[in-house]
Amino acid sequence: MEAAGESLRDTELRLGLPGTDAPEKPASTVTRGGKRALPEDDEEGYAKSNKSSSEEEEEQGEGDLCGHEPPAAKAQVVGWPPIRSYRKNSLHARKVEGEAAGLYVKVSMDGAPYLRKIDLKGYKGYKELREALDDMFKCFSLGEFPRKEGCSGSEYAITYEDKDGDLMLVGDVPWEMFISSCRRLRIMKGSEARGLGSRH
Amino acid sequence: MVRGFGWAAAFPDEVWEHVFSFLAADADRNAVALVCRAWHRIERRSRRRVFVGNCYAVAPAAAVRRFPEVRAAAIKGKPHFADFNLVPTDWGGGAEAWVEAMAEGWPHLEELRLKRMVVSDDCLELIARSFKNFGVLSLVSCDGFSTAGLAAIAANCRNLRELDLHENEVEDNCLNWISHFPESFTSLVSLNIACLEGDVNTSVLECLISRCPNLKTLRLNHAMPLEKLVSLLQRAPQLVDVGTSKFSADHHPELFSKLESTFAGFKHLKSLSGIWEAGPTYLPAIYSVCESLTSLNLCYATIQSPELLKFVSRCKNLQRLWVMDLIEDNGLIAVAASCKLLQELRVFPSDPYGVAPPISLTEHGLVAISAGCLMLHSVLYFCRQMTNAALLTIANNRPNLTCFRLCIIEPHTPDYISQEPLDAGFSAIVESCKDLRRLSLSGLLTDRVFKSIGASANRLEMLSVAFAGDSDAGLHYILSGCKNLRKLEIRDCPFGDKALLDNASKLETMRSLWMSSCSVTLGACRQLALKMPRLNVEVIDERRGRPLESWPDDFPVEKLYIYRTVAGPRSDTPPCVWTV
Numbered sequence: 001m002e003a004a005g006e007s008l009r010d011t012e013l014r015l016g017l018p019g020t021d022a023p024e025k026p027a028s029t030v031t032r033g034g035k036r037a038l039p040e041d042d043e044e045g046y047a048k049s050n051k052s053s054s055e056e057e058e059e060q061g062e063g064d065l066c067g068h069e070p071p072a073a074k075a076q077v078v079g080w081p082p083i084r085s086y087r088k089n090s091l092h093a094r095k096v097e098g099e100a101a102g103l104y105v106k107v108s109m110d111g112a113p114y115l116r117k118i119d120l121k122g123y124k125g126y127k128e129l130r131e132a133l134d135d136m137f138k139c140f141s142l143g144e145f146p147r148k149e150g151c152s153g154s155e156y157a158i159t160y161e162d163k164d165g166d167l168m169l170v171g172d173v174p175w176e177m178f179i180s181s182c183r184r185l186r187i188m189k190g191s192e193a194r195g196l197g198s199r200h
Numbered sequence: 201m202v203r204g205f206g207w208a209a210a211f212p213d214e215v216w217e218h219v220f221s222f223l224a225a226d227a228d229r230n231a232v233a234l235v236c237r238a239w240h241r242i243e244r245r246s247r248r249r250v251f252v253g254n255c256y257a258v259a260p261a262a263a264v265r266r267f268p269e270v271r272a273a274a275i276k277g278k279p280h281f282a283d284f285n286l287v288p289t290d291w292g293g294g295a296e297a298w299v300e301a302m303a304e305g306w307p308h309l310e311e312l313r314l315k316r317m318v319v320s321d322d323c324l325e326l327i328a329r330s331f332k333n334f335g336v337l338s339l340v341s342c343d344g345f346s347t348a349g350l351a352a353i354a355a356n357c358r359n360l361r362e363l364d365l366h367e368n369e370v371e372d373n374c375l376n377w378i379s380h381f382p383e384s385f386t387s388l389v390s391l392n393i394a395c396l397e398g399d400v401n402t403s404v405l406e407c408l409i410s411r412c413p414n415l416k417t418l419r420l421n422h423a424m425p426l427e428k429l430v431s432l433l434q435r436a437p438q439l440v441d442v443g444t445s446k447f448s449a450d451h452h453p454e455l456f457s458k459l460e461s462t463f464a465g466f467k468h469l470k471s472l473s474g475i476w477e478a479g480p481t482y483l484p485a486i487y488s489v490c491e492s493l494t495s496l497n498l499c500y501a502t503i504q505s506p507e508l509l510k511f512v513s514r515c516k517n518l519q520r521l522w523v524m525d526l527i528e529d530n531g532l533i534a535v536a537a538s539c540k541l542l543q544e545l546r547v548f549p550s551d552p553y554g555v556a557p558p559i560s561l562t563e564h565g566l567v568a569i570s571a572g573c574l575m576l577h578s579v580l581y582f583c584r585q586m587t588n589a590a591l592l593t594i595a596n597n598r599p600n601l602t603c604f605r606l607c608i609i610e611p612h613t614p615d616y617i618s619q620e621p622l623d624a625g626f627s628a629i630v631e632s633c634k635d636l637r638r639l640s641l642s643g644l645l646t647d648r649v650f651k652s653i654g655a656s657a658n659r660l661e662m663l664s665v666a667f668a669g670d671s672d673a674g675l676h677y678i679l680s681g682c683k684n685l686r687k688l689e690i691r692d693c694p695f696g697d698k699a700l701l702d703n704a705s706k707l708e709t710m711r712s713l714w715m716s717s718c719s720v721t722l723g724a725c726r727q728l729a730l731k732m733p734r735l736n737v738e739v740i741d742e743r744r745g746r747p748l749e750s751w752p753d754d755f756p757v758e759k760l761y762i763y764r765t766v767a768g769p770r771s772d773t774p775p776c777v778w779t780v
Contacts, residue, residue, distance in 0.1 A: 009401075021256065071454070076553065077611070077692075078284075078285060079281065079284030079286045079553045080284070080611065080666065081549065081582065081607055081609045082283070082284045082607060082640075082664075082666070083284070083548070083549070084283045084284070084341070084367065085283065086283075086341065086367040086368075086369070086395070087367075087499075087500075087548070106450060108450065115450065131668065135497050143229050164504075165480045165481070167543055184450070
């Protein structure tokens, strides 16, 4: 690994056979961001600087370009793309902040003077969630707390803001999908909620 | 016409001083200083501003001695590639030597601007104590100091007008540093603390803002909650430049209308930045300022395309736009239609390592901008695909480009339609844009593009090259052409000894050359250093511990930094740096 000559050739990054100009890349309309592993023989000197990369080694050329999962951790080129380390750290910090927040979401109720926070991971499904909310906010509700969505005659409906910022009625999608897209909960007055597609 | 330079004595020195005061450019003042001894003497005594592009190019004491009446100094330290972690953290660029010399020789210094330097708290304290009339401190991309150092500045600089902290790594060990501004302190005009991580005491800040009537620029940091931001901004409706903090919060109608009325109160707002993590909830509250904005920096704002589009297309007077690629092609097409006065565009990657689904930002966005924005002269663009045809169109649309930095994220990416290298496209850029001063290349490139650059880029001052070229010829074209080249930075290119040695004298006409992961050997460096005594040839290698002398000539140099200097080899090289 310490041999001078081959390390020089190794650091010369070329995709094609020596002597050719065009790379051997599969032609694609949009170049995916998925990085192929580039030969780098001195990871230990540089690995410390790449804070936002996943740290595992990766088989060469195995980058998953088509799958739904994010590609396996790539051996990244140091200092490329040329983004200020300040920016990299900032964006990374914000991302980590977001992830560490986990599934704690705020719950507001129209008319209530303060909000609550709940951990969606702590509930197995919608039924448990509703029960918990009922419990939390019962001192504020003026009438029967709805047990299913869109109950006619109910005072309140439980809605949520998803990651696109849209206001959705709780209960339409599978629980797992719900907890991954729910950003916050809002208990609305039934009169406002009617537009959200009550089934009754 | 009087022969000789007797005419210089025809007027008293003060007259010439007054004449020289109209020369703004350093190059002009330098030229004046070469005319005769009298002018040299007069000019050096009257020079008020000094710019040192490389802190090691001249000894601090020498600079201070030559220009004894300097009031404003700007100094740069580390090579540009330090921004991308290519330069070891202990490489150098320490500010002590300069600050000590300035404290000694320039007691009347009023302005100090440092970029990419290591600034310690001791330095800040020395600055705070040494310059009675100190007014402007600007630290850009620096590190080595903490908020304790800032406290010293706050406490001692009675006439401070500007404190500009831009993208520094600052250790937060003094939470209440802002409270060190005395009650009697009212001179603040500009405060930029956007890079500070920690909380800032809002009530103290509020008091500060209230008693500084001349405050024009206020850029806050991420940590401040939106409600506090709003009450702060309400105290300063005269602001021209605002950097907000976090722009997301739960939807509260009262907060929304407060934000709305606060921003509606800004009658003079021209520049807006910050807006970290903006959701769709609060952005509409500030639509009222869009029309008056000339500068908009959303490069940390993770706002999605629809909201971005709505916001930016209202900014009809925008001259500068920095934004994330979340704006997508559609957003840029809208910008091209609405922002006819746009001069500078920067598009940053939201996901540079490509783990999320790709954003729909392609060459089309940039082409649209180049067609719609006739005053566009400066571009920084991160994208994932490009074609020669697009670059040709851009070149034809915008021959007035002065700065063109294109970063195609994947190295060696060819024209995605023709699979050709992007030589033709970049050649078109340099041939069409005769005033191009700065160029960054990317994508698949052969030696051909360097031939065009060498031949056509006559005004080019800074060139950045990565993963490009086939052979030494590429580097040779650049160094033998590009008459005005000042800074050249190269990484991962097959450029080697011959081009470097054949063009040794060119290097003395440039500020600096950086080469990393190229094909340069130690032997060539030794030859170069022998041949060119006024260059410092620094070989940087973090891996080996043995001293330089023991390595053979054919040893490959991992990183090389060459710069001209009149100060000789520096004395503060760390273990990983050898001056050959």
